[in-house]
Structures are given as C-alpha cells and as structure tokens.
Amino acid sequence: MMGMDWLAWLDPWEFSPLLLLCFAVGITLFVRGQRVHHVTRARKALFWCGIALLYFPMHTLLDYYAERMFFIHRIQHLFLHHVGPLVLMAAYPGSVMRAGLPLSWRIRLRRFNQTLAGRSLQTVLTNPIFVPALFIFLVLVWLIPSVQFYSMLDWRLYRLMNWSVVISGFMYWNLILDRRPSPPAVMTPVGRVISPIVTMLPQMVAGAMIAFSSVDLYPLFNLCGRAINMSAIDDQILGGLIMWIPAALAEIAGLMIAIRNLMRLADRGRWHRKPRSAKRLASTG
DSSP states (O other): OHHHHHHHTTSOSSOOHHHHHHHHHHHHHHHHHTTTSOOOHHHHHHHHHHHHHHHHHHSSTHHHHHTTOHHHHHHHHIIIIIIHHHHHHTTOOHHHHHHTSOHHHHHHHHHHHTSHHHHHHHHHHTOTTHHHHHHHHHHHHTTSHHHHHHHHHOHHHHHHHHHHHHHHHHHHHHHHTOOSOBTTSSSOHHHHHHHHHHHHHHHHHHHHHHHTOOSOSOTHHHHHOOSSSOOHHHHHHHHHHHHHTHHHHHHHHHHHHHHHHHHHHHHTTOSBOOOHHHHHHHHHO
C-alpha cells in the first residue's frame, strides 16, 4: 500500500502531451549525442537530475498542491526557474544535443544561424542585459497579487507562467555557466560573476516583504481551498522565506560555478581573447 501511495504522486495532475514531447525530444537528442561526444559521468548525472527536477514539479501530483498552497507554489517555481535549469545547464548539454540531430537537420540549423533571422534570434536569446532582466522580471511579475490571481485561475495563463520561468531559466543559466572567454561568449567572465548578485537582491527583497507582511496578499488560495490545514499568513511566511533563502542559495551556487570558470580562464591566460583583427595587427606589427 505504501508503494502504491508513493506511485500515486507520479500521476500528472493535468496531463500535457506537449510537455512529454519536449522531454522525449530532449532526452532522445542527448542520448543520441553521447554516441558522438564523450560525456563524463558527472555531466550525465547532472543532465538526468535536471530532467527530474523539472519534470516532477510540472507533471506530477505536486502541481495540484502548487495550485492550492502558496509555499508549495514557490517551491515549484524554485525548481522550475532556478534549480532545474541550473543543474541541467551545468551538464552543458547543448553541443551533445546538437550532435544528436540528424546530419541534414544540423546542416539546416547551421544555415539558419547564418541568416539574419537566425543571428537576430541568437542576439535576443543571449543578450547580456535583456536575459538577466527577463529572468528577474518573471520572478517578480507573477508575484503581483492581481497577476497571480488570474494566472492561477486561468489554465492558459498558468501554463504560460510555468513555461516562461523555465525558458527564462535556461536562457539565464546558459549565459552564467558559459566557460568560454569573451568573445566568443557574449557575457564577460566578470559579468557572469556579478549578474547572480544583481538578480539575487530583488528576489530576496520581495521574499522578505512577503514573509513579513501581516496582510493576506494572495486570498486566491483560500478561495480555491487550501490543500493543507495552514493559515494564510503562515503559508505566506513560508513562501516568502523560500524566495528569500533557498532561491538565493541557488543563485549563490551559480555564482560559485561562474567564479570557478573565471579562475580557470585566468589560470590558463584565456580571460580575454583578442578579436582576430587585433591579432592580425599584432602579427603584422
């Protein structure tokens, strides 16, 4: 009976074929890419842990409780926005998944990346100012009580909310965990260290404001019926603390990886990479 009870947690609260398709495609590409690229056990472990940390908050019974308890909702977003994308991107799966594509698709992708549309898309997805700003914006905007109210009642807005934080999490940690010098990396090694500090502070302030508020900011959870016998204020305090402390710890973990990458580049004398034009001038001089 206990085994059956645990298995019941794996049942999706709202079945999503699109979500399953995304996971299936990503896993298939990574597994295929391993035949071409050597992937260490550590990277494999990080990839599979990241997959699990994203899947369970989105497509199990936990989603039911996230719709009916504010603090569980914040735990859900902690994993969708911070921990899951951070762990998955720490596996550096991009080159492996790209190698998992059929050859014809890789050629098409390479050609698309050379077009104006492809270059523009890459510029947006890796912009060192826009991406961190979007990352913190999507933390805060969904916490506005009126926005939270409608996003929790409308399933379309609810899915948009969850998908948006996952995608922005991938975009952000893709920048921060980049191990290359700049260029070709769009964000400098120092910028990758500073950025988590900048994005961490607004989240901590918002979490503290929610935790210390004596007013029920999110009465929606009472309206829907709380899944756990807990007062609105206690639920709110826990939710604010989760934003304040565990989310900040996730940012600190990313910061530590960025510092390690910076030190590695410095040790190898690759902190700065001169553009090719500068190299030509130096060689001709």
